Amino acid sequence: MFLQKLKEITTLIFDVDGVLTNGDIIASDSGEFLRTFNIKDGYALQLAVKRGYLICIISGGKGIAMQKRFEGLGIQEIHLGVGDKVAVFNSLLAKHQISAEQVLYMGDDIPDLKVMQLVGLPTCPADAVPEIKALSQYISPYTGGKTAVRDIIEKVLRVQHQWFDEAPSAVDSGK
Template sequence: MFLQKIKKITAFVFDVDGVLTTGDVLAAESGELLRTFNIKDGYAMQLAIKKGYQICIISGGQGQAMQQRFERLGITDIFLGVGDKVAVYHDFVSRHQIDHTAVLYMGDDMPDLKVMQLVGLPVCPADAVPEIRAVAEYISPFEGGKTAVRDVIEKVLKVQGKWYDPNPLAVDSGK
């Protein structure tokens, strides 16, 4: 069943804190909250975009550095400071005319629960909260911010025969 669902995926939607980051934040003297991102996750995201997949970021967190990181990877659907993730998700799939069964969503905490119940393939990192783990159809063996995103993108692209990039560039993951 899991492999059948992977074959249908054309879009990825990711939370940020706890999925693309470890969930740790460093509070700078300026008041900005600083996060670290994994380069391998970045490589997988930009490759998925090159191969024609839609990627959407929906996060309650915000910051100019986050926005710039995702833009550098080629992501155009970036929604930060979001209170209602369901409304943003519905807008994303509607604008791109994506069937819900073709969406993989990775979340890690309670604000992700309702969206995860709408998508074709709800997944989570290994360190997600129990309620999220209960609705996830796949739990990555990797924690958030430690290649859980790479794990799910790689699985989808490999099953669909699109993982290999004959001309990978070193700048693709870090841009």
Template sequence: MFLEKIKHIKAFILDVDGVLTDGTVLVTETGEQHRRFSIKDGYALQLAVKRGYQVIVLSGGRSKGIELRLKGLGISEVYLGLDSKVETYHNFLKNSGCSTEQVLYMGDDIPDLQVIKLAGLAVCPADAVEEIKSICDYISPKKGGDGCVRDVIEKVLKIQGNWFDESPSAHDGSLN
């Protein structure tokens, strides 16, 4: 069933903290918040964008660093400071032309619970909370911020014949 669902995916909708990061927020004395992203996840994300998949990021967080990192990978649909991920999900479906069956959602915690139930393919990292794990079609063996996004995107692109890149980019989306 999981492999059959993968064949239809055209969009990846991802949470940030606990999925694209390990969920740790380092706060400096000046109040700046720092998160750690995986370069391997970044490669898969930019390749998915390059291959024409829609990549959408939803988060309750508001850090400018999140937006800069994701925009650097070519992701233009980054929604931060959300109170309702469900509303943004429905707006995406309405405006994108994608059907529910074409959407993969990856989340890890209670704020993802309602929206992950709506996706055609529900996935989570290995360290997601039990309430999320119990409703997912696939649980990555990788933890949040440690390659779980790469794991999922790679599976989709490989099954759909879109993984290998004859001229891979070494650009990692960083500002330097």
């Protein structure tokens, strides 16, 4: 069942804090919030974009650095500072004419719960809260910010024979 669902995925949506980061935020004296991202997650994200998958970011967090990071990976659907993730999700379905069954979502905390109930394949990192783990059809053995995103993207791309890149560039994941 899980492998069949992976074969049907065309769209991957990710939360940021706790999924693409470890959930820690450093508050600078200037008022800027700093996060760290894993380079291996970045490689998988840009490869999925190159392979034609729709990659979306939906996060309550926001910041210029986050925006630039995702733009550098080729992600076009970047939604930061979002209060209503379900509204953004429904808008994406309509805009790209996709069904909820084609969507994989990775979240880690209560703000992700409602949208995860709507997607075809809800997933989470190993350190997600219990309510999200209970809902998830796949729990990565990796934690947020520590390649949980790479793990699930690699699974989707491998099942669909899209993983291996014949000519990878060393700069692709570091943008």
